[in-house]
Amino acid sequence: MKANLSMGYNFNSLHTSYDFAYHSTTTEKDWHIFHMHEGMEFIYVHEGRGYAIIDQKIYDIGPRSLVYFQPYQLHGTKVYLDQGGVYARSILSLEPSELYPYLQPYPALKSFFYTLWKSKLTSQIITQLPENNPLENMFSHYHPILNQGANHDLKEEFTLFFITFLQYVKSVWHGQRHENDPITLSKSTYIEKIMAWIEDNYTKEFHLEDLSKELHLSQHYIAHLFHNSTGTNITQYLIARRMRQACWLLRNSTLSIQQICLRVGLSNVSYFCKKFKEYTGRTPLKYRTQKGQTI
Template identity: 40%
Template sequence: MRILNYMNLYSHPVQLSFLKDRTDEFVEVYHAHQGMELLYVHEGNSQVIVNQQIVKLAPGCLFFFRPFQLHRIQLKLGPGSRYIRSLFVFEPSKLDEYLAPFASLRSFFHRLWKEPLEQAQVFEGLPQEAFLSLFDSYRERIANTQPELQLEEEMLFLISLLHQLKPFEAPQQRKDPLQLRSSSIAERVMGWVEQHYMDEFDLRQLADDIHLTPNHVSAAFRQKAGTSITEYLTARRIRQACWLLKMSDLSIQEVGQAIGLTNSSYFCNLFKKHVGLSPNRYRHSVG
């Protein structure tokens, strides 16, 4: 299973995919993108695993993922149902330049992009006809524009999308901790992994820390998240390794140790299996 899918935005800072039917070719995989990602659901139900939370998606929902934010989407389709989505991935710093004249809209974008998260990263119950009209209009315009004007049209679309999305932003108020819903077992496991992915994994220690038996916690996590604890842990470790390889001067061995894998050969083999490149080749790759 390929864990990470870094979409290359160096050659062109925007990748737009309108109304794509992904029913028959969808693959559930932990992945992250170099840029920011906006996912809008037209048809079908799914759930997202991100930021140690499991969030349901339905038609009319838009989910935003931050750069290099590890996530996994799982389909929940009934017989005869389809999964149709629009996906927009872009370099946020480039869009930020185009938003400079629009102070309020730029502030809204910054809240999505990099301010502390106080709620789930999803907009629910959006007016589907209005968003579909926007998508159809710009899909046609972008398809027919001259290459030298393509980026400008794409940025105008993203600005228009943010402008249409902004009124649906929830009040920026931190909820009283006593009013927060209790975390599911899966979310408690993901929180534990976030604190301990740099250590040698011990299922019994995890189970003890969240007051469950090892068998119970493993079964409950797989049932809710659709994957094993080991797969989720591996995804989190590899995502951190990618960041360290690009952003630090640590040696390959030190990167492995920093994510809880002290055997350098095992780390290199695991990294290549899931990323498609050796750690050294990934470090020196352009994308």
């Protein structure tokens, strides 16, 4: 995997949590193992085709697609690259609670932002945006500005960038064709059924045999199909789902570490803590007490 992520900016020094990566490129098959973010994430695809997995559904993505992931939403992407092909995208992630106050003077924009942040959305992908659309020009324009490092105007520049970005997204959110319908290939349907079953059962002890009986497919076929289609195995996906819920509980409840361990379907606290640290880079206790954005 050869990824150029050198154009990412983190503004934690401004006591906020934003990241912007312009035209990051990958020249080999690139799998983002299932993960989530505490904040919002937008991906704009410049080049390359593939699909995104959001909430147990699989959607096509391609050039001039805008993909949005809500906070704590488990997701993954896969791209198809022929020899010499490139996957290029710009990525914007942010902590919504820190941007929300800046939208007070703009009631309609504030309401739209809140919908993206808190509401259950019927679609999170917009496809077939126009060539040379404002997003491309906006990202290109603000890229050098936001790369100035510790500039005292940086916070203001990013705020202006984000308000302009959000205003355009609002203007096309209902006017453009959304990719409402997931891919309907038979294999994709089985993958969605597997993920839906895990969603309903991840709080219990997992046995592949139970899933096999539910779908009337052999254990070997299920394991092979899931790995080939998602780039990860069922166990890794299950752990990601459990860790996502654990992150949410650590941030939004007063449950003990042991109680959270049990709530996500695990009985061994030591194993839970080990997997949690592998997944987040922090122990559950540090995660609960330290502010972080990307998981």
